[in-house]
Amino acid sequence: MIKKLLASVRKETLLLLRDRVGLAILFIMPMVLIFVMTLIQDSAFKTLNEKGIPVVFVNEDKDSLGITIEQGLRGSSLCAFSDSIDGQPATYETAKNAVADGKFLVGVVIPKGATDAIRKNVMQLVEETMSTDSVQTIAISDSVDITIFIDPITKKSFLTSITSSLREFISIVKTKIMFQTFSDQIAEIIPDQEKKPVNAFNKTQIIKYKEVFASKQIEEIVPNAVQHNVPAWTIFAMFFIVIPMAGSIMKEKNEGSVFRLHTMPSSYLLLINGKIITYIFVCMIQFVLMMSVGLYFLPMLGLPKLFMGNSYLALFIITLATAFAATGYGVMVGTIASTEQQGAIGGALSILLLSAIGGVWVPTYVMPGVMRDLSALSPLNWSLNSFYELFLRGAGVEAVWYDALKLILFFLLTMTVASIINRSNRKI
Amino acid sequence: MDQGTIIEIQGLTKTFRGALEPAVKGISLSIGRNEIIGLLGPNGAGKTTTISILCGLFPATSGKINIDGMDMKGDLSSIKQIVGVVPQDIALYPTLTARENLDFYGHMYGLSGKLLKDKIDMWLENFGLTEAAKRKVNTYSGGMKRRVNLIAAILHDPKILFLDEPTVGVDVQSRNVIIDYLKKLNDNGTTIIYTSHHMDEAEHFCTKVAIIDNGTIIEQGTPAELISRYDACHNLESVFLQLTKRRLRD
Numbered sequence: 218m219i220k221k222l223l224a225s226v227r228k229e230t231l232l233l234l235r236d237r238v239g240l241a242i243l244f245i246m247p248m249v250l251i252f253v254m255t256l257i258q259d260s261a262f263k264t265l266n267e268k269g270i271p272v273v274f275v276n277e278d279k280d281s282l283g284i285t286i287e288q289g290l291r292g293s294s295l296c297a298f299s300d301s302i303d304g305q306p307a308t309y310e311t312a313k314n315a316v317a318d319g320k321f322l323v324g325v326v327i328p329k330g331a332t333d334a335i336r337k338n339v340m341q342l343v344e345e346t347m348s349t350d351s352v353q354t355i356a357i358s359d360s361v362d363i364t365i366f367i368d369p370i371t372k373k374s375f376l377t378s379i380t381s382s383l384r385e386f387i388s389i390v391k392t393k394i395m396f397q398t399f400s401d402q403i404a405e406i407i408p409d410q411e412k413k414p415v416n417a418f419n420k421t422q423i424i425k426y427k428e429v430f431a432s433k434q435i436e437e438i439v440p441n442a443v444q445h446n447v448p449a450w451t452i453f454a455m456f457f458i459v460i461p462m463a464g465s466i467m468k469e470k471n472e473g474s475v476f477r478l479h480t481m482p483s484s485y486l487l488l489i490n491g492k493i494i495t496y497i498f499v500c501m502i503q504f505v506l507m508m509s510v511g512l513y514f515l516p517m518l519g520l521p522k523l524f525m526g527n528s529y530l531a532l533f534i535i536t537l538a539t540a541f542a543a544t545g546y547g548v549m550v551g552t553i554a555s556t557e558q559q560g561a562i563g564g565a566l567s568i569l570l571l572s573a574i575g576g577v578w579v580p581t582y583v584m585p586g587v588m589r590d591l592s593a594l595s596p597l598n599w600s601l602n603s604f605y606e607l608f609l610r611g612a613g614v615e616a617v618w619y620d621a622l623k624l625i626l627f628f629l630l631t632m633t634v635a636s637i638i639n640r641s642n643r644k645i
Numbered sequence: 646m647d648q649g650t651i652i653e654i655q656g657l658t659k660t661f662r663g664a665l666e667p668a669v670k671g672i673s674l675s676i677g678r679n680e681i682i683g684l685l686g687p688n689g690a691g692k693t694t695t696i697s698i699l700c701g702l703f704p705a706t707s708g709k710i711n712i713d714g715m716d717m718k719g720d721l722s723s724i725k726q727i728v729g730v731v732p733q734d735i736a737l738y739p740t741l742t743a744r745e746n747l748d749f750y751g752h753m754y755g756l757s758g759k760l761l762k763d764k765i766d767m768w769l770e771n772f773g774l775t776e777a778a779k780r781k782v783n784t785y786s787g788g789m790k791r792r793v794n795l796i797a798a799i800l801h802d803p804k805i806l807f808l809d810e811p812t813v814g815v816d817v818q819s820r821n822v823i824i825d826y827l828k829k830l831n832d833n834g835t836t837i838i839y840t841s842h843h844m845d846e847a848e849h850f851c852t853k854v855a856i857i858d859n860g861t862i863i864e865q866g867t868p869a870e871l872i873s874r875y876d877a878c879h880n881l882e883s884v885f886l887q888l889t890k891r892r893l894r895d
Contacts, residue, residue, distance in 0.1 A: 220752055220757045221752050221753060221755070223752075224748070224749050224752030224753070224757075225749070225752075225753075227749070228738070228741070228745070228749040231740075231741055231745060232738060232740060232741065235740040235741075235781075236740070472734075472735075472736065472737070472738070472739065473732050473734040473735065473736030473737075474736050474737070474738060476702065476732050476734075476736055477730065477732060477736040477750070477797070477798075478753065479701070479702050480700045480701055480702055480725060480728065480730040481725060481750070481753045481754060482722055482723075482725040482726045482753075482754065482755065483753040483754075
């Protein structure tokens with residue numbers, strides 16, 4: 218029995234090694250996909266996080282407000298700051314045109330005299346507050362408009378982020394001026410200059426916030442294109458073996474090998490087991506190759522290095538379970554299909570659909586509620602969730618066993634369906 | 646079933662799913678040990694269906710089959726061990742070499758190690774394929790493929806060999822080699838059940854023929870008996886045409 222099984226595995230391996238197109242589908246295509254998709258999605262991630270939103274800034278104020286906002290925007294990861302257009306300093310008109318042309322998503326113009334207006338306003342407020350007159354009438358200075366040009370394609374969330382930042386900067390400048398003015402006024406009343414605090418305003422910032430990603434890992438790992446794409450496309454590649462696998466089953470039917478094997482004292486299941494063992498091995502090789510892309514090749518392109526979590530045992534369990542699910546699906550498609558074309562097209566389309574639903578193309582958290590519910594039906598999603606647990610949250614076996622069990626049950630289900638169909642087909 | 650009979654078929658019927666009438670209608674036939682029996686008939690007569698049932702490819706709708714003292718329904722696995730099948734189509738892996746194909750099929754018959762290697766070497770030598778053994782089968786000529794197709798069925802020294810048109814589409818040289826070795830196998834005790842459209846080949850090769858038409862056996866006996874039974878016939882082909890008429894079949 219073991220010798221028959223080994224012979225079947227050997228035969229399957231030889232067939233696979235001599236199928237160059239099949240090998241390309243199994244190994245090269247997913248590696249290329251990882252490169253392409255990670256690079257594409259990385260730039261999208263960077264638009265939000267690293268490079269930020271392209272902003273053109275026009276500082277006509279040249280005073281505290283303009284300088285503070287400029288420094289704030291320059292230092293903000295939210296913005297890709299620029300104060301020039303085509304090598305020339307940006308002006309109100311050129312900034313407006315550049316945003317209209319789509320060169321920038323947002324343009325900010327701080328008008329001349331903005332700081333003076335704030336200062337004047339604060340002075341009036343302070344003077345009237347410190348005044349001993351019983352009736353106080355606070356004079357309101359002329360208001361100053363900060364102009365924001367907006368590209369119509371700019372997402373509302375981007376815009377909100379920019380305006381919030383501007384409000385914060387204005388508030389800081391206003392508070393600073395107010396603080397300074399009050400300090401000066403108090404110093405006049407209590408003329409002990411030595412006791413006057415140095416950088417008093419900065420010392421008032423006692424409450425700060427720190428962003429920490431909730432993870433059980435010792436090292437902090439930021440969700441990025443690599444952490445999503447490498448496991449996602451690895452799972453996709455593992456399931457894509459449905460094409461060569463179904464093709465192999467169909468070829469055996471068409472070329473008469475199955476006919477001969479049915480007349481031999483060996484069960485068809487043994488033949489299928491030979492395929493399953495071979496393709497599970499293929500899946501594991503795919504996994505190692507894809508991970509090596511994330512660990513070694515993507516960093517060469519300036520992308521973050523893949524972090525594989527802390528539990529190699531959990532990683533092995535979920536990878537093996539995924540390999541079982543993928544091979545079972547391949548056997549089922551190969552058994553159901555009547556022609557090689559049916560197997561290839563049906564298999565490819567179903568995997569594309571399951572991967573789209575499962576969150577391989579775009580993470581499920583950006584999907585609408587209905588699609589998020591649907592994604593729970595895709596075995597690719599079960600696998601991907603477990604990889605997220607391991608790669609992003611640093612979890613262990615306890616976090617993946619349930620999905621691994623579901624994948625193994627999926628394998629058993631597909632094998633049962635294939636077996637029933639195979640028996641039915643033989644009852645001619 | 647007496648000791649001299651290796652296959653006993655009684656009332657064999659096969660109706661395919663969805664078919665309006667049976668492909669095989671109550672065939673009864675006794676095949677003696679060491680016989681070479683030819684199942685002859687026009688296209689769609691039921692020859693391949695009969696052979697497919699006998700080699701366990703699919704079950705009969707009704708009827709009883711006993712092979713070498715074993716019941717077809719209860720002892721199928723044991724029967725498969727003593728049977729070799731040469732299908733009409735080339736049932737080989739085109740991208741594997743002849744040796745790799747034979748190694749795989751040999752293992753499926755339970756052979757392994759030196760025994761399997763020696764058998765493969767012997768049959769490749771006998772069929773003039775030693776030099777081509779390391780070439781992929783898809784580079785072979787039709788005759789070479791037929792020879793490998795035959796070797797894959799006889800590696801385990803079967804007691805009974807089923808051949809479904811084993812010489813179709815091959816040149817005279819390959820056909821002679823195949824027929825010569827089938828005769829040698831028969832001399833060594835292998836019972837051969839074979840279908841063919843080559844009447845002259847069957848006349849000289851078979852010890853017995855059964856002419857099948859419309860799913861039933863319409864005549865059986867030795868080629869000489871059949872020829873002598875019909876006065877106007879001087880060979881098996883003329884007997885065949887007289888019995889099955891000249892009407893074209895699907």
